[in-house]
Amino acid sequence: MDSGFTLLERNILKAKGLTDDQLTSLVEMGVSSRASFSEVGTVLTLLELLPELDPAVATRALEWAVPTAAAAEAPAPPTSIVAPTINVDSSDAVFCASCQYKQPKDYTPGDLCVNCGRQAEPIEQCFWCGASGPGRRCRNCGAVFVPVAELPLALLLRRDGLAKDDIPRRLAESTPEEKDQLWGRVRRARI
Numbered sequence: 190m191d192s193g194f195t196l197l198e199r200n201i202l203k204a205k206g207l208t209d210d211q212l213t214s215l216v217e218m219g220v221s222s223r224a225s226f227s228e229v230g231t232v233l234t235l236l237e238l239l240p241e242l243d244p245a246v247a248t249r250a251l252e253w254a255v256p257t258a259a260a261a262e263a264p265a266p267p268t269s270i271v272a273p274t275i276n277v278d279s280s281d282a283v284f285c286a287s288c289q290y291k292q293p294k295d296y297t298p299g300d301l302c303v304n305c306g307r308q309a310e311p312i313e314q315c316f317w318c319g320a321s322g323p324g325r326r327c328r329n330c331g332a333v334f335v336p337v338a339e340l341p342l343a344l345l346l347r348r349d350g351l352a353k354d355d356i357p358r359r360l361a362e363s364t365p366e367e368k369d370q371l372w373g374r375v376r377r378a379r380i
């Protein structure tokens with residue numbers, strides 16, 4: 190039975206930045222326990238359920254509830270992420286996100302940094318299909334990743350009907366004023 194989060198879960202989620210209203214909405218949608226977050230699975234899906242949620246809060250909540258879905262700045266590289274060996278466009282040099290060390294030519298997304306041993310690239314979340322992985326592009330659908338902080342903007346542009354390849358470009362080319370306008374729309378938007 191879904192009676193809602195336990196007191197402890199509630200307090201932890203509030204500490205992560207969720208409001209009472211947001212917790213109530215989640216429970217109404219059936220997300221009512223730490224375990225049910227694993228069905229939500231990704232930051233992207235959580236943001237689709239709660240569009241007004243701050244992406245940073247969504248990321249923290251997911252990191253707590255679903256450690257394997259955790260992103261970017263995890264202190265230790267997650268061992269559960271095994272990247273299939275796919276040689277993507279190797280013309281771009283990859284620099285370690287932790288120590289900036291330039292990775293060798295045979296680097297493939299998901300490799301650990303040869304210098305510091307951390308995940309050389311943060312695990313990103315695809316705005317288009319919701320898959321996550323390292324690298325510049327989604328291995329599932331090929332979309333170029335956008336910064337996690339701009340996921341809600343990418344979702345908005347997707348709802349606007351922009352093409353998969355146009356969204357990252359549009360975000361990269363947007364001025365701060367244009368982004369402010371988009372954020373305004375994100376805040377007003379309700380599914």
Ligand SMILES: [Zn+2]
Nearest residue numbers: 285288302305
């Ligand atoms: Zn490194």
Ligand SMILES: [Zn+2]
Nearest residue numbers: 315318327330
């Ligand atoms: Zn994708």
